[in-house]
Amino acid sequence: MDDQQFRQLLDHFGYSWEGYKRVRKGVKKRISRHMHQLGCTTMEKYLHSLDRDEEARKYCECLMTVSVSRFFRDRFLWKVLEGQVVPSIVEENRKKVRFWSAGCGCGEEVYSFKILWESLRCRLDPMPELEIWATDMNPVYIKRAHDGIYPLSSLREVPKELRELYFVLDVDEGLYRIALNLKKGILWKVHNLLFDLEEFNFQIIFLRNSILTYYKDELKRSAFRKVMGCLAHGGVLVIGSHEKLPIESKDLMTFGGQPHIFKKIDDLQGLRHNH
Ligand SMILES: C[S@@+](CC[C@H](N)C(=O)[O-])C[C@H]1O[C@@H](n2cnc3c(N)ncnc32)[C@H](O)[C@@H]1O
Structure with a gap:
């Protein structure tokens, strides 16, 4: 071809x-x-x-879907999430935090987030309850994500101490299995971002390296509006490090000057901030 x-x-x-x-x-x-x-x-x-x-x-x-990913992809982003974003979300939501990985591929970013969350326990204890929704349109990827088995190449950005804590090496196969305790509390679901998700009110949404990369403007905008509708006020949206927002939105402000992390505010707050 x-x-x-x-x-x-x-x-x-x-x-x-x-x-x-x-x-x-x-x-x-x-x-x-x-x-x-x-x-x-x-x-x-x-x-x-x-x-x-x-x-x-x-x-x-x-x-047509592409599943290329790895744990802690865009290392710098994860530092900001750990240092500022997640602590601030925890501060504002003491009881429960709902996280959605939209276009989760084979689960690398979902488990990375879970690892980050667990790592914060020593600093922010008691942590709120964490509910994770992880969706992708490709059922094969959802199955792989659920199984949680990865080659070493996916783990190259995972520090040694975290690798030892959260992965089990299958020596025969040369593959790493996600530790069982990390798998708890994750809802995996086949879902196409061009359609509404029946859930909403998420405090954090990851929309990275999927529709904003692979779709043309019209489809991007339509799917993006649906995703935005699922973000709670005060919630945080994270997009890929090579991506930009497909629409101008008064509801979104960059978080701490980070070009790929946004906080959803109401319009009035936005006006106050701009003046
Ligand atoms: C390159 S992976 C990204 C995985 C992860 N978000 C990351 O950034 O590492 C892109 C994923 O987006 C999914 N995807 C693409 N279009 C989608 C759509 N319309 N609805 C749901 N998932 C979609 C693909 O199936 C694929 O798993």
Whole structure:
């Protein structure tokens, strides 16, 4: 499949060339295999069968997803979360904190957050109850996240002492298993961000390296508005370190000058702050 055909596919879905450019080789391979399975010899024929067959379309959408991630991806961000963001959220929500990882991939950022939370116990005890929602549109990734088994390469930013505390090495396989106690209290769910989540009022939402990278503006905005609707007032939104907000929002202020962390405020508060 050449780039022109691949771009045809991206346009069909409303996905972004910029987002897929670097990862297109693997995606193209998966899609070519699917085209072959469906007996489609051209992109036109493939798109036509996706339009007629809902199952094939859904399958293709999953093949288009990219799960590249690692624990504590963007190390600097995690330092800010640990030093300022999470302590301030805990301060404002003494009873319960609800966290949503939207587009959680295979769970690396979810368990990273849980590790950070546990590490803060010695400083901020008693910690509030923590409820975690972790969603992704690809059921295969949700299953992997639930299993919690990772190669060493995913752990390269995990300090040695945390690795020893929260991972168990399976020597035969050369893989690391998440410790059982870290798995508690996480609700894994297949969910597409283009549709409403029935939950809301989250104090922290991670929306990193998913729709804001891989979608074109129109889809980005529509999914982003839905996600924003789930963020509690005073809640914090974290986006990827190469991403920016798809809309101008008076409700969002950068947190501590960090360009990828935002706090949701009400409009009045925003006006007070700006004057
Ligand atoms: C590169 S991973 C990012 C994982 C993690 N958030 C991180 O930053 O490391 C992107 C994930 O977004 C998911 N994704 C993409 N579009 C989605 C959508 N519309 N709804 C839900 N998940 C989506 C993909 O399935 C994939 O698992």
